[in-house]
């Protein structure tokens with residue numbers, strides 16, 4: 001079965017790839033991912049705060065961080081707590097590139113325009129075939145309007161695009177108030193791909209100790225429908241290629257994501273639970289599913305469930321909302 005896809009302009013053997021995570025930190029795992037037939041590899045992120053700490057950059061004086069930053073800085077992990085420092089990260093990109101033939105996507109994670117974005121160019125020089133820019137930010141400041149956050153993100157994307165020749169994907173959160181419009185703005189800023197979505201870390205509360213409880217829960221397939229909805233809405237409406245990230249645990253999850261328009265399928269939690277070899281299972285089961293359902297290729301299925309033909313997805317969404325609420329019957 002022909003599973004080939006084009007993501008960020010890169011021709012991939014298949015859409016399956018590990019999303020940004022610690023999995024490819026070990027070259028052994030990188031090899032196992034290649035043996036399992038991953039289409040590409042996304043490396044963990046290098047964070048703005050890591051780079052800024054080492055570089056004395058504009059980060060410390062940017063308005064968005066203001067005076068409270070000195071105090072806030074104490075919340076951040078110390079340099080030793082990061083698995084890879086900025087220079088080690090670049091070395092790691094070089095090593096991964098030398099050890100496999102797969103396209104390697106390096107990841108930058110931050111929220112402000114600043115000198116740290118120079119690392120985009122250094123990642124490209126280290127051999128990255130593409131970059132993923134993760135704009136992970138919770139909009140908590142009541143004085144900052146949505147438009148300001150969007151403008152800042154667009155400026156970051158433009159800065160990165162202006163610095164590198166390799167394609168750039170932007171990993172988004174689902175919390176933009178007009179995501180479809182923002183996607184269009186990202187397209188105008190020449191983003192090559194959109195990754196839907198990053199997953200917010202949600203602390204719980206320890207009611208005895210009266211403190212926030214930090215724990216990282218892996219995802220489950222229940223997180224997929226939010227991604228499917230936005231893939232279906234954006235598919236065919238924007239030029240950047242689309243990747244799903246979040247909630248892909250089975251080949252059927254992947255089939256749904258591809259049907260709704262995902263050119264690439266990023267998997268993290270399932271690989272952390274089942275190991276890098278699980279890529280092979282996902283790949284083979286998806287191929288078998290396509291064959292059993294008489295598709296000639298993955299390409300034929302891609303985006304077949306998009307909402308482009310729907311006259312008004314917002315009306316469709318609202319109608320479904322009402323129907324589903326009315327369908328509930330109490331016992």
Ligand SMILES: Cc1cc2nc3c(=O)[nH]c(=O)nc-3n(C[C@H](O)[C@H](O)[C@H](O)COP(=O)(O)O)c2cc1C
Nearest residue numbers: 019020021044045134199219245246247267268269
């Ligand atoms: C342990 C762990 C580390 C992660 N590190 C990163 C990271 O460095 N950069 C990033 O953009 N996302 C990171 N993520 C988020 C994943 O790339 C992914 O978006 C998220 O886990 C949802 O996908 P999943 O449902 O397949 O796990 C991490 C997730 C986990 C579980």
